[in-house]
Amino acid sequence: MGMGRQARVALGITIERLTVWDWIWESSISIVRHPGRSLVTALGTALGTAAFVATLGLGSTLGRQVSDSFDARRATEVVVRPDEPNLDTAWQGRKGLDRLRGLNGVTAAGRRVLLPEHGIARAVAAPAHRFRVIGADPGALAAMIPELVSGRRYDDFHERHAANVVLLPQPVAEASGINRTGVAVFIGDRPYTVAGIFRDVARRPEALLAVVMPATTAERLEDPALPAERDVIIATAPGAAPVIGGQAPLALWPEEPGALHSVAPADPRTMRREIEANVTRISLVLSLVALVMGAISIANAATASIVARIPEIGLRRAIGARPVHIFAQLVGETTALGALGGLAGVGVGVTVVSTASLANGWPPVLDLRIATLAVGASAAAGLLAGLWPAARATRIQPVAALQR
Amino acid sequence: MTAVLRLVAAARTYEDGSPVYALRATTLAIGQGEYLTITGPSGSGKSTLLNILGLLDVPDSGAYHVDGVEMTAQPEATRGAVRGQVFGFVFQAFHLLAGHTAAENVELGMLYGPWRRRDRQRLAAATLDRVGLAGRTLADPRTLSGGERQRVAIARAVAGGPRVLFCDEPTGNLDSENTSNVMSLLRDLHSGGLTVVVVTHDAAVAAEGERRLRVTDGIVTELEGDG
Numbered sequence: 001m002g003m004g005r006q007a008r009v010a011l012g013i014t015i016e017r018l019t020v021w022d023w024i025w026e027s028s029i030s031i032v033r034h035p036g037r038s039l040v041t042a043l044g045t046a047l048g049t050a051a052f053v054a055t056l057g058l059g060s061t062l063g064r065q066v067s068d069s070f071d072a073r074r075a076t077e078v079v080v081r082p083d084e085p086n087l088d089t090a091w092q093g094r095k096g097l098d099r100l101r102g103l104n105g106v107t108a109a110g111r112r113v114l115l116p117e118h119g120i121a122r123a124v125a126a127p128a129h130r131f132r133v134i135g136a137d138p139g140a141l142a143a144m145i146p147e148l149v150s151g152r153r154y155d156d157f158h159e160r161h162a163a164n165v166v167l168l169p170q171p172v173a174e175a176s177g178i179n180r181t182g183v184a185v186f187i188g189d190r191p192y193t194v195a196g197i198f199r200d201v202a203r204r205p206e207a208l209l210a211v212v213m214p215a216t217t218a219e220r221l222e223d224p225a226l227p228a229e230r231d232v233i234i235a236t237a238p239g240a241a242p243v244i245g246g247q248a249p250l251a252l253w254p255e256e257p258g259a260l261h262s263v264a265p266a267d268p269r270t271m272r273r274e275i276e277a278n279v280t281r282i283s284l285v286l287s288l289v290a291l292v293m294g295a296i297s298i299a300n301a302a303t304a305s306i307v308a309r310i311p312e313i314g315l316r317r318a319i320g321a322r323p324v325h326i327f328a329q330l331v332g333e334t335t336a337l338g339a340l341g342g343l344a345g346v347g348v349g350v351t352v353v354s355t356a357s358l359a360n361g362w363p364p365v366l367d368l369r370i371a372t373l374a375v376g377a378s379a380a381a382g383l384l385a386g387l388w389p390a391a392r393a394t395r396i397q398p399v400a401a402l403q404r
Numbered sequence: 405m406t407a408v409l410r411l412v413a414a415a416r417t418y419e420d421g422s423p424v425y426a427l428r429a430t431t432l433a434i435g436q437g438e439y440l441t442i443t444g445p446s447g448s449g450k451s452t453l454l455n456i457l458g459l460l461d462v463p464d465s466g467a468y469h470v471d472g473v474e475m476t477a478q479p480e481a482t483r484g485a486v487r488g489q490v491f492g493f494v495f496q497a498f499h500l501l502a503g504h505t506a507a508e509n510v511e512l513g514m515l516y517g518p519w520r521r522r523d524r525q526r527l528a529a530a531t532l533d534r535v536g537l538a539g540r541t542l543a544d545p546r547t548l549s550g551g552e553r554q555r556v557a558i559a560r561a562v563a564g565g566p567r568v569l570f571c572d573e574p575t576g577n578l579d580s581e582n583t584s585n586v587m588s589l590l591r592d593l594h595s596g597g598l599t600v601v602v603v604t605h606d607a608a609v610a611a612e613g614e615r616r617l618r619v620t621d622g623i624v625t626e627l628e629g630d631g
Contacts, residue, residue, distance in 0.1 A: 004482045007473045013489045014518050015481050022515060033503030315499045318460060319560075320488015320516035322481055398487070399460045 018325050027332035031340075037305050041334065042341030044297020045378040048290030049345025050352070053366075053374055055286050057353030059279030060365040076107075077143075077203050078234040078245045080252060080262045085227065087259055092215075092230055096252040097139065100232070103247055105240030110139025113218040114229040120211055121186045122177050129175045132210040133187070135218020135228075141167075143235040144201045146212070151181030151196030154214055158195075162216035165195040169208045173197045187211070187221065204233060241265055287374075291381050294341065298385035302334050306393045317398035330390035331383060338382020342375035349374075407433035407469075408567060408599055409457055414466030416452050425622040426452040429466060432617075432624060434601065436567070439594045441613030442603045449622040451572065454603045458491055458570045459483045488516045492561030496573035498553045500545035506532060506556045507541040513560035524563075531563040532556070535589060551582025558589060568599040575609055587612055 008014065018026075031038045082091060092111040100109045113135035119128030136144065137159050146153065146167060154165045166185065168178065173194070176185055184191040192213065201207050222228050232252060236244045245264025253260050306313070313326055350366060357364035409432075416427040426449045434440055434457075444450040455461035456468060459475060468475045470486060478486075487493075492513070500509045510528035519527070532541050535555040545553055554574060561569055571590070575583040587609060594600045604610050616627040 003477070004479045007475075007478055007482050008485065010473045011471050011486060011490060013482075013485045015485050016516060016518055018516070019521075022521065025521075026515070029504065029508070311497075311499055312501055315495075315501075316512075316516075317484070318458075318487060318493055319513055320484050322484050322516070325516060397460075399455055 015322075018328065023328055023332055026329050027336055030329070030333055031336055037301075038337055038340075041298055041301035041305070042337040042344065044301075045294030045338050045341030045381055046345040046348070048294040048381075049342045049374045049378050050348035051345075052283065052287045052290045053346050053349025053371060054352040056279065056283040056370055057349060057364065057366045058356060059283060060276060060367070061353060061357050061362055063275040063279055064365045065362050075265050076236045076238055076241050078236060078241050078248055078262050078264045080232040080234070080248050080260050082230065082260055084259070085229065087256075089230060091253040091256075091260065092232060096254075097232070099251045100234065100248055101139065103244060103251055105237045105244050107235045107237055108139055108142035109232060109234040110137040110141065110143060111215055111230065111232050112136045112140050113215045113222070114231070115218055115221055116226070118187050118211070118221065120172065120176050124186050124189055126186075128186075129172075131172055132206070133218055133221060134207055134210045134212050135215035136207075136212055136233075137215040140215070140233050141212075143233045144204050144207060145235075146196070146198035146207070147200040147202075148196045148198045151194065154195050159214040159216055162214060162220060164190060164192040164217060165213065166192045167196045167198060167212040168194055169210070169212075170197055170199045171209065172211060185211075192217075203235065287377065291377055294338065294378060295381040295385040298334050298338060298341075298382050299388060302330065302386055302389040303392070306330070306389050306396075309393075310396055313393055313396045314398050317396065323394035326396070327390045327394050330393055331386040334386030334390070335379050335383040338385070339375055339379035341382070342378025345378065346371045346374055406436055408436045408471060409434040410469040410472075411456070411463075412467040412469070414456060414463035414468055416449075416456060416461065416463050425449075427456065427463070427619075427624075428622040430624045431466075434568075434599065437594075437597055437599055439591075439600045439612065439614045440602070440617065441610040441615075442601070442617045442619060443605070443607075443610045443627075444619035448619045450603050450619040452622075453619055453624065454570060454572055454601065457601060458493060459487050484516070489518070489564065490567050492564070492566035492569045494554070494557050494561050494569065494571040494574045496576040498545070498550075498557045498577070500553055500556055500560075502544065502546050505542045505544065506537060506548070506559075509545060509556055510559045510563050514564040517564055519564065527563045528559070531559040535559045549582070550578050551585055554578060554582065554586050555589065558586070558593075562593060562598065566598070568601065569593065571600070571602040571604075573604055574602060575604065575606055583609070 097109060097111060100106060115133040115135065117130040118133050119130050121128040138153065138155050141153050149170065153167065154163065158165050173179065178185065178194060181194050181196055183194055185194060234244060234248060241264045245262040248262050249260035250257055316326060353366055354364050411430050411432040413429045413431055414427065415429045418424040418426055442450045442453060452461065456463050462476055470490065475483060475486070501512065504512065507528045510531055511524040514524045514527065529541060532538060535558055537552060537555055537559070540548065540552060545556060548556065575586055578586060583606070590600055590602070591612065602609065602613065610616055618625050618627050
């Protein structure tokens with residue numbers, strides 16, 4: 001623009017760029033001195049960010065809570081069952097079970113024979129209550145860990161001889177009118193000695209509503225026409241369940257790989273990862289919604305405020321501001337307001353998460369990077385939202401300042 | 405006396421169904437240090453004349469020279485720089501920014517020019533002192549009287565040391581006492597060498613001019629001999 005430069009030299013004038021400091025100062029002063037306008041503009045991003053941070057914070061706090069309270073015992077339990085109910089019962093054989101118990105990470109393992117309901121009575125002719133019968137060998141008992149209130153568990157001797165002994169859960173004993181061990185109960189016409197009474201189990205809670213006896217004893221009650229369900233239950237060291245779950249079927253029945261399957265609980269760590277991944281996905285959607293909401297609200301407020309600022313903008317143009325100065329100032333303002341709204345929103349979000357956690361006695365989980373990200377995203381929303389109104393404002397002619 | 409502003413057959417027409425001749429071909433020279441007043445009925449075209457002289461509007465035909473430089477074809481950046489560094493503006497409605505102190509309003513007049521922040525602050529304080537508002541530098545314009553506001557606006561217009569001051573109805577919103585204060589301030593500035601161009605309805609204000617123009621239906625006439 002040679003002509004422009006010549007003219008400027010002749011007139012002794014210069015074209016000035018606004019310094020960064022002046023730009024920041026003008027934008028800041030405009031924000032600070034018009035708190036009402038600034039509040040309305042920043043409100044959208046503040047609310048959006050608050051929702052985002054609170055959701056993410058509560059989500060990860062809850063996620064941590066779920067996996068922390070995850071039953072440690074349940075996480076160390078594996079059950080092996082045949083795919084076909086008619087599989088040769090030899091898969092529950094002693095050799096296979098010994099191999100299984102030899103695996104690193106197995107703390108206890110044993111076989112079970114699960115019979116349908118049978119009538120349990122105090123005497124042959126007495127009225128009977130019907131309960132399931134669970135045959136569990138001493139290895140299975142060791143995995144279940146019944147919490148005895150009286151008597152003791154049966155052992156390998158009873159298992160080998162298919163002895164007529166039972167363990168009764170407290171509700172079953174009470175229903176049958178039994179309050180001590182050593183007495184007999186009748187299943188059909190056969191008497192069984194009550195060896196122990198338990199009030200809880202660490203694993204396999206179905207035993208709490210059943211009569212528990214040695215597996216070999218239970219097999220004598222089996223109806224040949226109606227084969228019992230059979231499984232093997234395994235207690236593992238913490239964290240070993242997924243691995244044992246993979247190895248157990250082959251250890252038990254190498255003759256027919258694939259005939260057995262195991263049910264192992266999810267690894268708590270995997271579970272936590274999954275929960276957190278879900279939370280993150282939901283939060284990502286929420287944050288996008290919040291971002292768009294914030295941007296729209298800023299754009300709306302900024303567009304509205306520009307109408308009110310026509311005299312100001314006209315004045316600035318009249319006293320020498322170039323369109324780029326107007327553009328830079330307005331975008332600077334919306335960006336700063338976006339960031340400020342984001343900061344306020346993070347404050348609110350953190351307060352919500354902390355309060356909710358405190359009220360429930362949970363340790364709050366909040367990622368500082370999330371807060372930083374939220375403020376950055378809000379600032380970006382402010383910048384984007386400011387572009388359109390700022391571009392419109394540059395079209396305001398300086399003569400507007402003279403209009404009364 | 406050399407002409408600082410020179411219109412050569414400049415005309416401005418608005419299209420409003422039929423053409424409105426806001427300013428018919430006008431040739432006019434304004435010398436450095438002149439005190440010029442422009443009067444005329446509403447809609448006569450005196451504001452159009454002021455806007456063209458102040459580079460806030462562009463004539464459709466003719467030429468306009470500032471210090472011998474033709475301005476109508478200059479890029480907006482140059483025209484803006486002339487407005488910011490050679491001209492000063494005073495408006496009837498003051499156009500002070502609420503929420504900014506008196507001093508910040510005066511500094512704003514120099515924001516887009518070559519002044520450093522420190523110089524702007526120094527010049528603003530000195531100019532507020534000169535217009536008799538040394539004690540009100542931190543006041544919000546909303547707390548000032550009309551006369552004080554117009555003195556802040558005049559300080560904003562002259563703090564950077566412009567060569568031409570354009571005033572559009574500077575006393576239109578003021579009572580007689582404040583009008584005479586503003587008049588004496590303008591007289592004072594003019595005696596310091598500033599070229600002053602005032603558009604006014606007020607006969608008393610118009611009489612202050614050493615040269616007086618009247619605009620009627622877009623036609624500019626001299627009311628007395630050249631100053």
